[in-house]
Amino acid sequence: MKYISTRGQARELEFDQALLAGLAEDGGLYVPYYWPQFSAHVLAGMAGLPYAELALRVMQPLTGAAIAPDTLKRLIDESYASFDHVAVTPLVQLDHQNWLLELFHGPTLAFKDVALQLVGRLFDHVLTARKERVNILVATSGDTGSAAIHAIRGRDAANIFVLHPKGRTSEIQRRQMTTVLDSNVHNIAIEGTFDDCQNLVKAMFNHAAFRARARLSGMNSINWARVMPQIVYYFHTVLALGGGQRPINFSVPTGNFGDIYAAYAAKRMGLPVHRMLIATNNNDILARTLATGKYTLCEVQPTLSPSMDIQVSSNFERLLYEANSRNADSVRAQMESLPQSGSFTLSPGAHDYITQQFSAYRVDEAATLNEIARTFAETGMQIDPHTAVGRAAARMHTREPGIPMVTLATAHPAKFPEAVEKATGIRPQLPPRYRDLLNLPERCTILANDLASVEAFIEANIQ
Numbered sequence: 238m239k240y241i242s243t244r245g246q247a248r249e250l251e252f253d254q255a256l257l258a259g260l261a262e263d264g265g266l267y268v269p270y271y272w273p274q275f276s277a278h279v280l281a282g283m284a285g286l287p288y289a290e291l292a293l294r295v296m297q298p299l300t301g302a303a304i305a306p307d308t309l310k311r312l313i314d315e316s317y318a319s320f321d322h323v324a325v326t327p328l329v330q331l332d333h334q335n336w337l338l339e340l341f342h343g344p345t346l347a348f349k350d351v352a353l354q355l356v357g358r359l360f361d362h363v364l365t366a367r368k369e370r371v372n373i374l375v376a377t378s379g380d381t382g383s384a385a386i387h388a389i390r391g392r393d394a395a396n397i398f399v400l401h402p403k404g405r406t407s408e409i410q411r412r413q414m415t416t417v418l419d420s421n422v423h424n425i426a427i428e429g430t431f432d433d434c435q436n437l438v439k440a441m442f443n444h445a446a447f448r449a450r451a452r453l454s455g456m457n458s459i460n461w462a463r464v465m466p467q468i469v470y471y472f473h474t475v476l477a478l479g480g481g482q483r484p485i486n487f488s489v490p491t492g493n494f495g496d497i498y499a500a501y502a503a504k505r506m507g508l509p510v511h512r513m514l515i516a517t518n519n520n521d522i523l524a525r526t527l528a529t530g531k532y533t534l535c536e537v538q539p540t541l542s543p544s545m546d547i548q549v550s551s552n553f554e555r556l557l558y559e560a561n562s563r564n565a566d567s568v569r570a571q572m573e574s575l576p577q578s579g580s581f582t583l584s585p586g587a588h589d590y591i592t593q594q595f596s597a598y599r600v601d602e603a604a605t606l607n608e609i610a611r612t613f614a615e616t617g618m619q620i621d622p623h624t625a626v627g628r629a630a631a632r633m634h635t636r637e638p639g640i641p642m643v644t645l646a647t648a649h650p651a652k653f654p655e656a657v658e659k660a661t662g663i664r665p666q667l668p669p670r671y672r673d674l675l676n677l678p679e680r681c682t683i684l685a686n687d688l689a690s691v692e693a694f695i696e697a698n699i700q
């Protein structure tokens with residue numbers, strides 16, 4: 238499989254090259270040259286497969302010749318063995334028409350593990366084969382950093398440096414990062430905000446001499462390899478709920494648009510995904526875009542669902558590319574106008590294409606807490622604030638009789654205990670295998686919000 242850039246001016250790459258590149262050289266995002274097809278007949282034959290086997294069938298056409306099938310199988314098996322539920326992404330019924338898809342059974346209790354556990358192993362495999370080493374640099378407000386650390390710890394081909402804003406993550410999120418003591422893991426607490434961390438990371442990537450000297454690499458959610466493993470759980474769900482023959486709706490708590498774009502990709506591969514609900518918190522850029530046809534940047538507002546507090550939904554560019562019939566020139570013109578004008582307008586055709594398949598709902602803070610309480614009253618289950626945004630959006634959507642609605646549960650409630658306790662009166666408990674997290678020793682270096690100090694620390698710690 239070849240990968241091409243949404244902006245049309247970068248080299249075509251094989252899967253392994255796109256994995257290491259992340260962003261394309263022209264600033265665009267890599268997408269597969271064509272969508273592999275699964276016919277209704279083939280889908281019917283895949284129903285009931287264990288998760289890892291299904292994952293191999295869905296991803297093999299996307300990795301193509303770049304990764305040998307038996308290697309891919311081994312990496313998938315190892316990745317999902319680290320989950321604490323044998324179904325990997327189990328479905329839980331809420332009422333006669335609604336289900337939750339639990340994506341939080343991995344090592345850091347949020348859905349990012351589903352992709353990053355495999356991406357970490359793919360990085361290690363590809364780099365080892367090329368006899369290369371890299372230093373992965375990540376800025377995090379909480380979830381991405383811990384998932385990336387747990388994906389890279391103990392691997393030979395990479396070190397990881399994670400910058401988080403000192404004192405501004407939850408204690409659980411911090412400890413999931415700082416209690417990992419492997420020698421290739423480096424936590425840096427920056428005296429500043431998440432934006433400061435992100436600006437430091439960008440500055441290091443833009444500092445050409447440092448970037449080359451430190452052999453920097455990224456793992457953020459614009460990497461195609463992070464989207465790909467997420468396609469699998471849509472197949473798993475649609476096959477479990479309707480044998481692949483019946484249409485299913487999905488409500489997806491959305492930030493950077495990676496997770497819901499994977500639903501769209503599954504649909505393009507032949508899966509009967511019906512409507513996709515973009516569930517946003519107060520940071521509602523996508524809800525405004527669907528309503529008005531205009532994508533307009535705003536200030537980020539902090540919310541109870543911090544992993545969705547974003548200003549730019551980077552993966553939306555991949556949908557824009559398809560909505561513009563893969564016309565890279567128009568995507569490039571629209572994306573390049575964004576930094577100067579702070580907005581761009583969708584063509585009428587692209588706007589229609591998107592609203593025919595997607596609906597978007599904004600869920601504010603009060604509605605988020607209310608949803609946690611209501612789900613608890615109705616089912617006895619505690620859901621985290623991100624999942625609650627998804628559930629509330631599903632309720633706002635007009636019922637479509639006969640079409641099941643699946644809401645993605647993107648984090649375990651114990652990762653956000655304050656909001657859940659506030660709404661339900663009961664503090665959610667960590668699963669047994671994480672109970673000693675609060676007693677483990679931590680290792681972390683505190684640095685000022687200063688580029689030179691951070692670069693010096695990284696250079697001193699590269700083996």
Ligand SMILES: *Cc1c(COP(=O)(O)O)cnc(C)c1O
Nearest residue numbers: 491492493494495496544647648
């Ligand atoms: C990252 C994250 C999201 C948002 O996913 P995107 O792919 O960025 O849209 C939602 N919920 C949780 C818990 C997350 O960590």
